[in-house]
Amino acid sequence: MLKDFSYFNLKHTINNPLRIFFLCGSFFNTKGGNKLDKRIVLKKHIESLNPNYKCLILEENFLFRQSKSKLNYNDINMKSLKDIELLTSLMSDKVMIFHESVSTAAEIGLFSSDKIINDKMIILAPDSYSIEQDVISGFINLSYNNKVLPDYNIEIIRYYPGTYSYEISNNSNKIHTYFVNNVLGENLKSRLNNSLEISEVCINIEKQNKYNLFNNEISKYYVAGKELNVMLNIKHLVTLLTSLFSADEVKRKLREPISGGVDGSTKIKRKVLFKAISVIKSYFIEYIERAILSNNPTLRFEKIKISLASTNITFSQSVSYFIYVLYGINLIDINTTFKKLTIAVQFEQISEAYVDLIISPTNGGIAEVLNIE
Template sequence: MSEDLSYFKLKETINNPLRIFFLCGSHFNTGDQDRTDKRIVLKEYIESLNPNYKCLILEENFLFRRDTRKLNYNDINMRSLKIIELLTSLMSDKVIIFHECISTAAEIGLFSSDKIISDKMVILAPDIYSAEEDVISGFINLSYNNRVLPDYNLEIIRYYPGTYSYEISDNSNKRHTYFANNVLGENLKSKLSSTLEVNHSCIKIEKQNKYNTFNNDISKYSVSKEELNVTLTIEHLVAMLISLFTIEELKRKLREPINNVEDRIKIKKNVLFKAISTLKVTFRKFIERTISSNNQTLRYNKINISVACANITFSQAVSYFIYVMYGINLIDINYSNKKLVITNQLDQISAEYTDLIVSPVDGGIAEVLKIE
């Protein structure tokens, strides 16, 4: 598909979308081969269920410092772990937390303060007898597992892990949990079966008027003082960005190699910067054509694109989208050729989003182009 004068449909349903599962937990264990980290075991299980299911573990992919393989948050001006975790959870379809410590309790509190995120949350809590304590107690129990006032309850699934002691000092040991034989038990699989099911995605962008309020399921646009203002939900933004990977001209630009850089870390940084910049420019053009194609009488001199989330800008969201695509292995970097790699799997997944793109054809008539 050529970019030309293509644009987005204002209303479309994606029947088999990409589904991202954000896996959170405490200590990330990468060194003990006998006891693989629980998140890695869960990731392998979830991704085996559907080729469009992808899991993201932040510790596997990102850092706050320079690294030859992992991406540096600082490179896209994201220096607050709070904002990073919020944005990751907003871009995810499910947020699954292995709750066992103070850090994961803080994550539960952070995420539950946002209704959009709390509706996606699943807490995996070890059985009280396995862990020798009940991690769902006190404030967490009263706030999120309340039998009398259930309106703010979260989904909590108990599981039965193996445990071992980790020696901190001669006088202190900490208990860690793991999946026996590095596999999920049948009981946990059964409990997760309905939780992991996710429906199709509905994309809808409608004109804002002064009487309606923002709906978290619908994106809006308006024109005031010769400015076009577009506010997109994170879900819609992600879907539209994925659909752009069906545009051959865009993919050609994204794959163009960079020059005059030899250092591996600089190659990675420059390749990703180029991808982010190209995607932002293309997206803005598509949005402008989308609104103009459906409202040809509109006149404006400036376009403002924002996301329906406080403290997160359009620029941050697009930048972090590229990081997420890298983190779930849908894009990569070819260091020898100094260019971005768009995987075959991303091509296959983005094909599900083809109906979101409209391209003008003979006589100016627009039709939805489908990939056979």
């Protein structure tokens, strides 16, 4: 057992949560100048609206190979881009796709197959006159812009880009789009701002009969044999993981430098992140187990299993990737000189809204329930 006897509040509402926006597109332009990548421009706009709004662009932060500047998916056993994008979408509050290619059409199809993701998607489509074709046509139009059967419709927002031609070969050119002067148009800003309001997060983890588990919107727990099964929807998992960064004991542990003689920035980064993942995973398991026991003192079990509703992604993969996401949205970083994790001041401020999700008993009651000395 960990020294800290705190545990999760299983029923609580977060009024101003961290909000993550997943920005997708077919071509990521790393060059600067007056034609910044559209996702970079959109990211700057969204993050200027609210300090709790954070945008994630996968290409900015992650690769499938070793890099001095970016994290490697393989290090956390994430080898499928499909799984990575699905998990990112599930963890995000909005999924925003600049649709202009076959790749982004495939993303729309992948994400829309999950009703939870489908309901939080926004397709950003260029005006058909700008690029001399309409990307919202055929199957996409009938499936996601259907006036007769609107249940699976996705919000589509048109924008008016500048264009330039990119030469693929002597006989082939491709049109790329950009925001003129690296600024969103007023109409697009207005449409986006109206779409980004996200409601509070309500945590409610209930005890269930194991035969009454059909509703995947509800997070629940039940005992089967000698095993405590905890099944969480992904939003609740993200919220509880975020709340751990409001606990002083957890932050102290995260900030401890790694031990041992590790050289090279890439190896240091990897080891610091592995330690952070291990710390967060251990505290999460302890806190959820104590929380359930505090509500059910007579409950008996020998082991605990935590799983996620509506996905094959494991709890361990989710925790690992959550730490990657925090790194990708600049809420945590790695000090390679001192070989330790750093937590951004802004994350400290954001996590203040999560303080009441952690119950810290002062009378030792929970310790008695758990038979902790």
